[in-house]
Amino acid sequence: KNQVEQSPQSLIILEGKNCTLQCNYTVSPFSNLRWYKQDTGRGPVSLTIMTFSENTKSNGRYTATLDADTKQSSLHITASQLSDSASYICVVTGGGNKLTFGTGTQLKVEL
């Protein structure tokens, strides 16, 4: 069964600190992996997308890594800001362009 698991489920950090979110998947075949940011009451917004051959992808203060061998990905947020408070969702595209969503990590950045 195709699954995407994320950890931690929730996280609270102080403004300015870094954090790393984890994503493990069992989706096969694998097409690509995306990280989305979803603000409360809004639709998800794409942060990064990585295909099988890509190990890392950056978008500003967001850096995603992918290890296709161990089927793991991480999203690193540098110098967090209050506006980073949101749910971060890992989504894996498998065969037939079918998306499998992770349950998300709820991040809260505090002063």
Add this chain to the structure above:
Amino acid sequence: GAVVSQHPSRVICKSGTSVKIECRSLDFQATTMFWYRQFPKQSLMLMATSNEGSKATYEQGVEKDKFLINHASLTLSTLTVTSAHPEDSSFYICSAPASLGYVNEQFFGPGTRLTVL
């Protein structure tokens, strides 16, 4: 990047009424769109795939007669929740794929919050 809009953003209705939600791709054409439902603190759950000019494909457990989907044009898909009940209260999100170079990106709408009284 491509933009997907949804209308309305919020709707409150009485039990038993029908509600229509629109999903539009604003600057690109989408022969396929996807409809999701999201309950509080849960991830998005795919409900159905909307196909332009043909019938929608529904995920297992989703009633096609309750959630009517119409994809009348290359830029518009509608989801109608018929005879809505309080348990249908949820956040409904659509998405549409668009090619960005060598990858197909999924662009999500801002969502529609449905509250059934």
